[in-house]
Amino acid sequence: MDPSGDDVDQFELIEQKGPWPFTSRRAYRRPDGSLVVRESRHHRKSMELDLFLTWTKNERITVSPLLGFYKPDEFAVDGGTQLGDDDTNLYVQIVVALGF
Numbered sequence: 775m776d777p778s779g780d781d782v783d784q785f786e787l788i789e790q791k792g793p794w795p796f797t798s799r800r801a802y803r804r805p806d807g808s809l810v811v812r813e814s815r816h817h818r819k820s821m822e823l824d825l826f827l828t829w830t831k832n833e834r835i836t837v838s839p840l841l842g843f844y845k846p847d848e849f850a851v852d853g854g855t856q857l858g859d860d861d862t863n864l865y866v867q868i869v870v871a872l873g874f
Contacts, residue, residue, distance in 0.1 A: 785810060826841070833873065835870070837870050840868070
């Protein structure tokens with residue numbers, strides 16, 4: 775049984791897409807001829823912008839700060855993965871690479 779309540783086992787599968795071995799979209803035809811489309815990963819859809827720099831102090835030390843903005847389409851109450859709300863998140867990270 776599909777989460778929406780449709781018993782898709784009783785429907786004719788007419789389309790299946792996704793990179794092997796994953797399936798990200800299936801289209802079914804109901805006995806009455808109407809179509810049902812199921813797409814995965816809708817709960818992870820979002821927009822993201824990352825701004826970064828790469829600063830090399832010398833041949834052994836590289837520092838790369840990053841400032842990121844993440845805006846999910848949905849939050850947990852609506853079936854998304856982000857807890858709390860679907861407001862834009864701001865995050866910062868610093869990567870330090872040491873060569874030897």
